[in-house]
Amino acid sequence: MIVGLTGGIGSGKSVVSAQLKTLGAWVVDSDQIARDVVVAGSPALAAIAKHFGHEILLENGTLNRVSLRQKIFADKAQKQWLEALLHPLISCAVDAQLATSHGIYSVLESPLLLETLQYKKTSFVVVVDTSEALQRQRACQRDASEVDQINAIMNAQLPRHERLLRADWVLDNQHDLKYLSAKVLQLHQHLCQMTEQTL
Structure with missing residues (x-):
């Protein structure tokens, strides 16, 4: 179940x-998965940097979440673009983790x-x-x-x-x-x- x-x-x-x-x-955390799919070096992060500009990255190459959050909540079209990129990736990762469940x-x-x-x-x-x-x-x-x-x-x-x-x-x-x-x-x-x- x-x-x-x-x-x-x-x-x-x-x-x-x-x-x-x-x-x-057995707990699958979609928030953690959403963070995992945009780690430094990931294709999703590269796509985000290309779309929003490299100022969306911190000095260490990771995602500047505060800046991204400000951009997507200020512009509905940008939010929709980001969701179209990330939601399929998150869904696949969720399915993979649910498939390995060995909890009650x-x-x-x-x-x-x-x-x-x-x-x-x-x-x-x-x-x-x-x-x-x-x-x-x-x-x-x-x-x-x-x-x-x-x-x-x-x-x-x-x-x-x-x-x-x-x-x-x-x-x-x-x-x-x-x-x-x-x-x-x-x-x-x-x-x-x-x-x-x-x-």
Whole structure:
């Protein structure tokens, strides 16, 4: 069984996926894959540098993510160009990692699970949910980003109410870590039961 795990920026997806991994799930992190496909020397990074100019690279030859983020959120056409380049590469890498799964069940962690076709790879969607105010607060603290930039990312993601409508299971992350941990354990037990029923 492949479980899709998603949520808005700053919702706490990574905390949830880390706990599920500890409990025995096979976790595929699409964000990490997105970073891997643009490492220094990769064809994708070369294409990005050719398109945006070499100022999109840092001195050590790696991608200047802050600069790229500013460019694509300021220009929808540039964002679409980047997605057309990267999404097929990410999808292939996701499939390869899911195929090697040896966990109790697999988890595809993705901030854009429902915005892209990634949700079609899954049979059960978990949404980590918190208020938009908490999202902004956590994301600004974690990324040292400006509120305007966090708002731009949030606006590019599916609205909160639409994510919740498409969830098979909602994890409330508006409390402390102890509360969240207990809710994740409940989710894990439910997923184990579902997996046993399909065997």
